[in-house]
Amino acid sequence: MKKTLAFILALVMCLTLLPMTALAAEEAEEVEMVAIVAKVPAGWESPCLWAWADDGTNAFEAWPGEEMEALEGEEGLYYGYVPAFVQNVIVNANEGTVQTDAVVVEAGEPAWITVEQAITAQPSAEALTEAEIPAYVEKIKIHAYVPLAWETVNLWAWSDPDGTGVFDAWPGLELKEEDNGWFTGKIPAWANRIIVSGNEGDDDEKTADVTIEPKELWITVYNDLTYEVAYEDPDKAVEDVTVHAQVPEDWADPCCWAWSAPDGTNAFEAWPGEALTEAEDGWYTIQVPGWINSVIINGNEGSVQTSDLSVEPGSELWITVTDAENAEVAYEAPAA
Numbered sequence: 001m002k003k004t005l006a007f008i009l010a011l012v013m014c015l016t017l018l019p020m021t022a023l024a025a026e027e028a029e030e031v032e033m034v035a036i037v038a039k040v041p042a043g044w045e046s047p048c049l050w051a052w053a054d055d056g057t058n059a060f061e062a063w064p065g066e067e068m069e070a071l072e073g074e075e076g077l078y079y080g081y082v083p084a085f086v087q088n089v090i091v092n093a094n095e096g097t098v099q100t101d102a103v104v105v106e107a108g109e110p111a112w113i114t115v116e117q118a119i120t121a122q123p124s125a126e127a128l129t130e131a132e133i134p135a136y137v138e139k140i141k142i143h144a145y146v147p148l149a150w151e152t153v154n155l156w157a158w159s160d161p162d163g164t165g166v167f168d169a170w171p172g173l174e175l176k177e178e179d180n181g182w183f184t185g186k187i188p189a190w191a192n193r194i195i196v197s198g199n200e201g202d203d204d205e206k207t208a209d210v211t212i213e214p215k216e217l218w219i220t221v222y223n224d225l226t227y228e229v230a231y232e233d234p235d236k237a238v239e240d241v242t243v244h245a246q247v248p249e250d251w252a253d254p255c256c257w258a259w260s261a262p263d264g265t266n267a268f269e270a271w272p273g274e275a276l277t278e279a280e281d282g283w284y285t286i287q288v289p290g291w292i293n294s295v296i297i298n299g300n301e302g303s304v305q306t307s308d309l310s311v312e313p314g315s316e317l318w319i320t321v322t323d324a325e326n327a328e329v330a331y332e333a334p335a336a
Contacts, residue, residue, distance in 0.1 A: 032084035033136045035110040038068065039076050039128055044093035044115070047078050051086040053107070056270035056302075059083050063264035064096030074129050081136045084108040091115050096264075139186040142194065143218040143233075144175060146183065150198030150205060153183040157191040160211075166191050171201025179262060180235060182218070189214040196221055236260075238290035238314055244283045244333070245276055245319045251299025254284055258292040261310075267292050272302030283318075290314045295329075297321050 040047050050065035052058045059082050060066050068078035082089070087107050092099035100121035105111040112124040146153050154171035158164060166187050167173060172195075175183035187194070196219060197206035207227050210219065218230045247254045257273035259266045267289050268274050273296075276284035288295075293313045298305035306327040311317055318330040 032108065033081040034084055034086075034108060035079055035133050035136070036068075036082055036089060036105070036113065037071070037077060037079045037111070037128070037133060038091045038113045038115055038121075040078060040091065040093060040115045042076070044098060046095070047091055047093040048096065049080045049082060050090040050092060050099075051082045052088050052270075053085045054087050056272070057085065058266065058270060059086050061265055062259075064092045064099075065090075069134075071129070071131055071133070074131050077129060077131075079133050089113065091121060138189040140189050140214060141184060141186050141216045142175075143178075143182045143184050143216075144196050145181060145218070145220045146196065146198055147205075147221065147223045149223075152198065152200055153177075154197045154201055155185050155187065156195040156197065156201075157187040158193050159191055160193045164190075171197050171206075194219075196227070233291075236265075236289065236291040240287045241290045241314060241316050243276075243286050243288055243295065243317045243319065244279075245285075245297050245321060246283055247297060247299055247321045248323060251304060251321070253301065254297060254299045255302065256286045256288065257296040257298060257305075258288045259294050260292055260313075261294045265291075272298045272305075295319065297327065 036049055038047060047068045048064040048066060049068060050060065050063060066080050068080040071077040071079055085107055087105060089103045089105055089111070090099050090101070091103070091113060099119065100115055101119055103113055103121050103123055105123060112126070112128055113121050114124055114128070115121045142155055144153055144155070153175045154173060155175055156170060156172035157166040173185045173187070175185040177183050192212055192214070194210050194212055195206055196210070199205050207221055207225055210227065210229065212229065213231065215231055218234055220228045243256055245254065245256070254276045255272040255274060256276055257268065257271060274286055276286045278284050291313055293311055295309045295311055295317070296305050297319055304324050306321055306324060309319065309327060309329055311329055312331065315331050318333055319327055320334070321327045
């Protein structure tokens with residue numbers, strides 16, 4: 001007899017720390033995490049979860065969200081975890097190029113989702129398997145920039161001083177290359193030592209043991225195998241810039257939504273973004289991170305908006321919005 005969703009997945013709900021790159025682990029708020037299990041069609045590779053609350057608060061920093069893990073012994077079944085505040089989920093795959101419509105789920109409750117071949121998906125009231133869902137483990141993302149001669153990049157990780165290893169065999173996890181030249185992967189937050197190696201773990205192409213903190217990090221490995229570790233994205237270590245906007249008179253409480261494409265990193269936590277401040281000259285202004293390259297100006301609680309506007313990173317902007325279909329971007333103040 002099949003066990004119900006609540007019975008199976010209640011066993012695997014746990015309290016944990018939500019990964020937060022801006023805070024050290026000891027400062028992070030304790031957040032309940034709940035399991036989402038999805039059955040995906042054949043051809044959906046590396047499925048991910050994108051999730052948010054009804055008020056627009058996103059569970060994850062950037063599209064396509066958190067990558068799910070295959071449920072061992074269960075073909076087509078994947079699992080992942082979301083914060084308990086989540087009320088909407090999109091299952092996507094193939095680097096976010098295929099996706100479901102939004103699926104409504106109950107906040108704080110685990111859910112099963114069956115993805116049909118098209119974009120539709122349905123939550124299920126019963127578990128699709130009696131297999132045990134692994135308990136949630138907080139993970140941190142490791143980014144590595146390595147010598148160009150390295151054809152593969154691997155990550156070895158463990159806990160010191162007890163010696164507990166993350167992976168079964170050297171050289172550990174093969175990192176995935178991103179569009180920006182960095183290689184990335186995730187390890188449990190309890191690991192505090194890593195080694196980055198190249199060319200299938202060649203002894204002549206690896207760093208020394210690297211002590212790390214339990215938060216997202218960027219490690220740059222040089223040709224002589226020396227390295228630098230940073231806990232903020234070096235590519236985004238730029239000053240804020242000012243966005244100026246003029247909007248139609250009937251756009252109340254205008255806001256700015258901004259992000260980086262194609263990686264999808266959002267500047268603000270929830271839609272419609274941050275409110276613009278009205279200046280004396282009739283323009284509205286806001287400070288945004290200098291790394292953003294895409295902007296939307298919106299009003300009336302996000303119910304009216306421009307299209308996606310591509311902009312130059314690090315540049316002060318003047319955006320003139322005539323209506324929702326017409327907006328112009330300039331990099332110098334228009335003549336009075």
